[in-house]
Amino acid sequence: GKEGEDTHGVDVRSNFLAILEAACALNPDELMLSGDLCFMEGEAEIYDWIRPHLEKSGVPYRLISGNHDDPTLMAKAFGLDHLMKAGELYYRADYNTFPTLFLDTTTYEVSQKQLDWLSEQLKAHSGDWIIFMYHPPLLAGVRYMDDHYPLKNHAAVLSLFQQQPGQIHVFCGHYHVERVVSAGNVTVYVTPSCFFQIHPYAEAFTIDHYRIGFREIELRDGQLLTTVRYL
Numbered sequence: 001g002k003e004g005e006d007t008h009g010v011d012v013r014s015n016f017l018a019i020l021e022a023a024c025a026l027n028p029d030e031l032m033l034s035g036d037l038c039f040m041e042g043e044a045e046i047y048d049w050i051r052p053h054l055e056k057s058g059v060p061y062r063l064i065s066g067n068h069d070d071p072t073l074m075a076k077a078f079g080l081d082h083l084m085k086a087g088e089l090y091y092r093a094d095y096n097t098f099p100t101l102f103l104d105t106t107t108y109e110v111s112q113k114q115l116d117w118l119s120e121q122l123k124a125h126s127g128d129w130i131i132f133m134y135h136p137p138l139l140a141g142v143r144y145m146d147d148h149y150p151l152k153n154h155a156a157v158l159s160l161f162q163q164q165p166g167q168i169h170v171f172c173g174h175y176h177v178e179r180v181v182s183a184g185n186v187t188v189y190v191t192p193s194c195f196f197q198i199h200p201y202a203e204a205f206t207i208d209h210y211r212i213g214f215r216e217i218e219l220r221d222g223q224l225l226t227t228v229r230y231l
Helices: 011-023 044-057 071-078 112-123 141-147 155-160
Strands: 031-034 061-063 100-102 131-132 168-172 179-183 186-190 207-209 213-220 223-230
Touching: 011 031, 011 044, 011 213, 031 044, 044 071, 112 155, 155 168, 155 186
Parallel strands: 031 061, 100 131, 131 168, 168 186
Antiparallel strands: 179 186, 213 223
């Protein structure tokens, strides 16, 4: 949130700094910020507050945009204008043996232009993939979020993934829970929020708890290992 903004009684800036400190203590090769860096909507002021803290850590980082972000403002603030495509921030960056795609779901969907790009990327490699996207590409069994705020075209995105012969590892957030969901060759890892966590089974919006966490991802000898760490 912006300086002095009421974020429902949660000091989200303090939470962000605590997560950043804990993550950097693990000596990571890179940090991945998976979207919703802002409270209600994308604000240059917030991105301008975040960037110096990331730079001070000395750890390289990447970002994607969530539905509470503005990809154009984000790209400008973090020097990512060269990755913008028709107002969307999506790109590819490979790790070891894992080709990796970073998608933009700011509008609660993967646009047709982005779907076409995604399809072409996936066709070029028949092995395993890593995908970072803010919204899960399937319903994740979190009732309130599934009913009200899912990825609008999740079926189309999941279908593209399931056409691949290899394993698709998808890392996302948005649902304010820790969750792992498997559907055929697709495994979706939902990472908890640094704001609050939502009760997974409640029909109405219900906060489950305020423990914050982040996900550690390790690529080792063709294996992918991942753990959620709570503060």
